[in-house]
Amino acid sequence: MRWNSRAHLRLRLLGVVLPALLLLPLGRAFYLQVLDRAELKELAVRQNRMVVKVQPRRGPIVDRNGQPLAISVPVPSVYAVREEIQEKGKTALLLSQALGMKKGVLLNKLGNGNGFVWLKRRVAPEEAEKVADLDLPGVGVQEESRRYYPNLELAASVLGFVGVDKGLEGIECSLEDQLKGGSSTRVLKRDAKGWAYTPLDFWDSSPTVGATVQLTLDRSIQFFAEQALNAAGQKLGAKSGSAIVMETETGRILAIASYPPFNPNEFSRYRQENFRNQASSFIFEPGSTFKVITIASALEEGIFDEKDIFFCGNGSYRVADATINDNLPYGWLTLKGILQKSSNIGATKVGLELGRERFEEYARRFGLGEKTGILLPGEGRGMLRKASSWTQVDTAAASFGQGIGVTALQMVNAVNAIANGGLLMRPYLVEKIVSSSGEIIQMRRPQEIRRAISPETAVKITRMMESVVGPEGSGYRARVPGYETAGKTGTAQKFSSKQNGYSESSFVASFVGFAPSRSPVLTVLVVIDEPKENTYGGVVAAPVWAEIVGKTLNYLQIEPGASEPGRPDAPLPKGTRVAGRPDVKNAGAPMSMPDLKGLTLREALGVLADMECGVKIEGTGVVVRQSPEPGEGVAPVVRIGLMPRIRT
């Protein structure tokens, strides 16, 4: 039995080897499933999910009080997963009836390729309902979001608008990443061929909402600004225009109006030009408003004093090969008179004395020729050439704001430095950005850029600007009843490349100023480009300015009479904001406690400094409680409690 024994030996061998070999796959499975599992599992999770480009719900844009400026509302969209469609022809026919689309278009969409496809986005609710009722395999309705601007035209040039999937203009564009909600787009399970299996309920159930952007804009002030600007723009047949309201102390932009307006809900019905934010992108020669900068610079340099007088050539003055003209012939004018009457000749004399180098230096100190960095797409840099290339005529022209280019934003910010005691602030439009989970992503604080001029110079130039709005000034139409204001008119000739020189008919009229002038809260600029009927800034822009400032001061409850001329030290009514100067309530009774409530720490300490008492301070912000109470005798140690200021 030689054969049998060998065969049996081999069988026995097989009986051991075959089961032993089965241990190979078993061990391999153990490795994959137990030892190497974590890594594999992660890979599996990653590749089972496919990101489908579905717009997540966009975060809202709100004003500084939380009022909505741009919101996203859910709207249904109809999609198909093409492999799941059973009868393409019938499906297309039924859908074409339900959605009011051409059958051919639908067939085309259903026919090309595999996987997921949008059939019609943002349909009417009734259409979506019809589609849902049809209950066609492979066809579904998904809620998407649609951008809606509840205030219609309001702040449109700041907000911009959203195209099919992303922000195209304004804040919607510049803060796209934050608003759209990060990269956490919706995901669905996918299969090997890259299309979705899961039929109608495959969407990630937790929606990803973008961050909330809170602007510094105040909806009401924005409304005042737009109302006044639009009315004037229409009445005057202006080409374009802008108005900016800035919070003096901080550089916050409270309103930016841009003319002509547009409704972002129907942006496709407007032309491209309407979308421009005129305030940040339109570059113009400022004209006479710039004399404020010229004279402030000369004062700061100590070249002249307010009382110095200039001979203004009776309306005509020759510089090199050019003749400078005034609108009315003036003889001798003080520095203040030059600003008040807006004499080009006077400004020229000041500017030439200042010299081109120092002129350029001051222009730059006031922030001209550089972008403010506001978060709006397409901000202009303006035009400020190197002084070394200026001729004498260039310097003369620049003295009264011709031959240099600014944006409205640069100009209002420069004048705001004067209102703010010489400190140039960084203007800003976005207060904070808060994620959908409530986490603060970004919070803006007021930021100083640099000191442009000293506080003393700022006060001097303010006094001069007050006279502009006075009865004798060129800007008397900017008077706001009950408030003292400071400002400057501007009427600039526009350069026409057609005529290769300055146009006799195209002007940019403007008015810039701040109020109340003794403790400024607002700095406001109104620019009207090519008004048709009247061209003077004092006539065209000043009333718009007065309307915006009057309504805004009233809205902010800055009480009239607070800083009327001649009563600078009158007791301030409650609720008045005191900026910069310590003003004391009940100041007449020095040996009893003054009312410190509402003052900042520095102001309160200024008051208490005269009282020879110790001070114990708790907290930060403004004074909310004090011991002893107002009217009581002064204690050796006065305790004051402070809380962060709450904006009214």
Add this chain to the structure above:
Amino acid sequence: MKRTLKINAAVILAVVVLMVLGTIMIYSASAVKAGRDFGDGGFFFKRQALFGVAALSVMIAMSLIPYGAWERLAAPLIILTIVLLAAVLSPLGHTSNNATRWFRIGPVSLQVAEFAKLVVVIYLARYLGRRSEEVGSDSRILIRPLVLLVTVVVLVACEPDLGTAIFIGLLGCGMFFVAGAPLRSLAGLAIASSPLIAFLILKQEFRVQRIQAFLNPWKEYEGSGFQLVQSFLAFGDGGVFGTGLGGGKSKLLFLPESHTDFILAVVGEELGFVGVAVVIGLYGVIVTKGIQIARRAPDSFGMLTAAGVTLMIGLQALINAMVVLGLLPTKGLPLPFFSYGGSSLLTSAAAAGILMSVSTRGSEP
């Protein structure tokens, strides 16, 4: 006798558990695909269940038929098989996925190559069993079965189904080995056939890709390595206890052939390592018991038949599991009793029935 019953019971239990579990897993793995392609999530499940009933009947019938009957039928069967394999390649055959492997009879399509495996076992058992004395000494007697074996292998390879062809060749060699053929002849056979196999692999682009994918699946992740990577991910997703029946994601059309050749990956994902160990363990039971039955066989034919069918089931399970787990290059081999496919199921059940028939007539060696 008692011993025999015990052995038979173990084999039957293993086979039935594998079949039931396989049918359940087929439902889990194919419901989505079936729902999409046939509008009936239970399409593959129902068919497999029907085949399962048929397969059990075949197994019982085969176990009752004395296995000696197959010895007499061996020659006609092998001739019939070769004729049918040739006929499949004629226009009579049914083509699917660029391969002509089936005969269509009404709604059922039969894969001749599956039955060929069993017929080759029976034929070789008869031929080698009758020459049990000479096999060890005279290599020349191997020539005749080798010619027939090569004929079958080439016909199957022409379908083309290289995986099954190589498997049948391997099965034949396994039987030569068990029958006691000299190791020299077997080694010579392996050396002689390797250039041919290499040629057949290199001739077809996709086979080269499969080899590359096997060697480095992660590199070929988006392409030819995709299936293997999906298989790995399915196993990894399952972990020790699995995601639960029906809880796997890979079968959502991620894992190609999830209800046929790669069903073990679905087991790995949904039933975890525990499930995989049970399935592999059941094959271990069948293999161990099968070899026992062979050793207890009353005659050479019975021994070689039992060893052959055991090899057929065990080797196929081994190769399938190793392929799915990335230990061998991708081959189109189903998991016996488990994968979807009527031909495979019927063949495996018939093999198990014959094994039982040998067992019942066997005794302690």
